[in-house]
Amino acid sequence: DSGVTQTPKHLITATGQRVTLRCSPRSGDLSVYWYQQSLDQGLQFLIQYYNGEERAKGNILERFSAQQFPDLHSELNLSSLELGDSALYFCASSVGSLNEQFFGPGTRLTVL
Amino acid sequence: DQQVKQNSPSLSVQEGRISILNCDYTNSMFDYFLWYKKYPAEGPTFLISISSIKDKNEDGRFTVFLNKSAKHLSLHIVPSQPGDSAVYFCAASASSGTYKYIFGTGTRLKVLA
Numbered sequence: 001d002s003g004v005t006q007t008p009k010h011l012i013t014a015t016g017q018r019v020t021l022r023c024s025p026r027s028g029d030l031s032v033y034w035y036q037q038s039l040d041q042g043l044q045f046l047i048q049y050y051n052g053e054e055r056a057k058g059n060i061l062e063r064f065s066a067q068q069f070p071d072l073h074s075e076l077n078l079s080s081l082e083l084g085d086s087a088l089y090f091c092a093s094s095v096g097s098l099n100e101q102f103f104g105p106g107t108r109l110t111v112l
Numbered sequence: 113d114q115q116v117k118q119n120s121p122s123l124s125v126q127e128g129r130i131s132i133l134n135c136d137y138t139n140s141m142f143d144y145f146l147w148y149k150k151y152p153a154e155g156p157t158f159l160i161s162i163s164s165i166k167d168k169n170e171d172g173r174f175t176v177f178l179n180k181s182a183k184h185l186s187l188h189i190v191p192s193q194p195g196d197s198a199v200y201f202c203a204a205s206a207s208s209g210t211y212k213y214i215f216g217t218g219t220r221l222k223v224l225a
Contacts, residue, residue: 002155002157004155033212033213035215041217042118042201042215042216042217042218043156043201043203043215044215045212045213045214045215048212056212057212058212090155090156092155092156100146100158100161101146101158101213102158103148103155103156103157104155105153105154105155106154106155
C-alpha cells in the first residue's frame, strides 16, 4: 500500500460526458502528479501540482484540467470524453519535485 | 518524440539467472533516473534510482548502471525470482527543467521457475 488513494477504481461512461477522478496523496507529500496509461503504452505524464500550484505540464489535452486543493488532494477533470480517452489514470505523490513518486492503484476509465 | 526508450517490450529469464533491462534516453539534460515495477491491476512501485553523478547504484538484488556518454541505463536483477515477473518502467528527469518525469514504455519481465 503506497499511501496514495484514488477514487473511483473503475468508471464507465459515454462519449461526450464529463468525469472527475480524485486523488489523495501520502501524508506529508506536497507534489501530486497525474499520468495516463493507454493500452500497452507507457505512462504519459499529464500534469503536476506542488502545494496547490501547477508546477509542470505534459501532454494534457485542453479538454482535461486538474487542480490541487488546500488539503492537498487533487482532482482530474476530463470533459467531452472520446473513445480514445479510455485508459488507466494514475495519480502519484512525492515529498518534493525530484523525489521518488508513490503511485496510487489507478482509475480505469472506459468510454463507450 | 520518445525521449526515453525501452526497446525490448518483453524479456524471459530463468529463475536464478540475471535479468538485464535496458533503457535509452535522448535528452542530455536528464540527470536523475528511476526504475519502477508494475504488477497487473496495481500502480507502479518505486524500485531504485540513480543520479547522474554516479554510474552505479545497488540495492540488494537490484543494481542500476548509468552510462552517460551512451545515454543508456540498465537494471540488473540477480538472482531473478518468479516474484520479479512484472512490467518495469524507467523514468528520467532534468533537475534544471520543469521537474516532470518522462517514462519509457516498459519491459515485461517473465521469470520462469
